[in-house]
Amino acid sequence: MKKPQVCILRTDGTNCDRETAYAFERAGGDPHLVHVNQLRAGEKKLTEYQILVIPGGFSYGDDVHSGKILAVELTSFLMEQLQEFVDSGKPVLGICNGFQVLVRTGLLPAAKMGDIRTTLMHNDSGRFECRWVHLRVEDTPCIFTRGLAGRVLHLQAAHGEGKFYTDAQTLAGIEAGKQVVFRYATSNGDPTSIYPHNPNGSLAAIAGICDPSGRVLGLMPHPERFVDFTQHPNWRRRQFHEPHGLPIFRNAVVYAQEM
Numbered sequence: 505m506k507k508p509q510v511c512i513l514r515t516d517g518t519n520c521d522r523e524t525a526y527a528f529e530r531a532g533g534d535p536h537l538v539h540v541n542q543l544r545a546g547e548k549k550l551t552e553y554q555i556l557v558i559p560g561g562f563s564y565g566d567d568v569h570s571g572k573i574l575a576v577e578l579t580s581f582l583m584e585q586l587q588e589f590v591d592s593g594k595p596v597l598g599i600c601n602g603f604q605v606l607v608r609t610g611l612l613p614a615a616k617m618g619d620i621r622t623t624l625m626h627n628d629s630g631r632f633e634c635r636w637v638h639l640r641v642e643d644t645p646c647i648f649t650r651g652l653a654g655r656v657l658h659l660q661a662a663h664g665e666g667k668f669y670t671d672a673q674t675l676a677g678i679e680a681g682k683q684v685v686f687r688y689a690t691s692n693g694d695p696t697s698i699y700p701h702n703p704n705g706s707l708a709a710i711a712g713i714c715d716p717s718g719r720v721l722g723l724m725p726h727p728e729r730f731v732d733f734t735q736h737p738n739w740r741r742r743q744f745h746e747p748h749g750l751p752i753f754r755n756a757v758v759y760a761q762e763m
């Protein structure tokens with residue numbers, strides 16, 4: 505079967521692009537690193553790809569607000585292409601800085617550019633938090649977490665601005681629409697607001713959300729940092745059936761192949 509072409513969108517300050525490309529290779533995809541300037545210049549087009557990923561990092565040095573400048577750039581210069589990509593039903597993934605970008609474009613939670621309803625704020629600790637966290641996978645329409653509902657994943661968080669926040673009405677809408685995909689949890693899977701299990705103080709322990717269709721996903725922790733057993737600090741204990749980040753990428757690849 506043909507490998508889906510994955511666009512890994514990078515810009516100045518992106519630093520998780522190669523790891524994300526590796527994760528997609530492990531999952532059976534064909535990843536391409538594409539600089540935002542190549543899209544702006546028309547050298548590359550989003551229509552060439554089946555999956556779009558905005559990886560982690562410090563785009564434009566987190567200036568103004570993490571992910572803000574790239575979000576404004578996408579909204580100002582690539583809105584039509586990007587909205588068309590989403591509307592055509594192709595999967596979009598934002599990891600950490602990429603999640604921040606998706607939230608600041610409006611693609612999350614509403615799948616509509618310019619419709620900005622939520623934010624990711626500075627961590628309650630006031631510090632950059634780099635630690636392994638447990639995540640409970642909720643039962644949602646998200647295509648990236650098919651077959652994972654109810655599981656507790658161990659993934660690495662690494663961010664300074666990861667506190668999910670929104671108004672009561674938007675939160676109720678997200679919950680009712682089953683758009684909360686991941687919550688920070690204790691090791692037995694109970695969602696928690698308690699530090700350090702919850703590294704940032706996120707509202708309702710939210711670590712990741714999807715759009716109503718389940719094809720746009722953003723999450724703060726880094727699934728690309730656990731696609732090989734040896735990336736986990738306790739890998740010698742062989743306590744995992746498979747690396748916890750891998751099925752997220754594989755689900756996207758399988759979905760794109762079936763489209």
Ligand SMILES: NC(=O)CC[C@H](N)C(=O)O
Binds near residue numbers: 559562563566663664
């Ligand atoms: N790892 C990342 O993508 C970090 C995101 C962003 N720079 C932050 O610190 O919040």
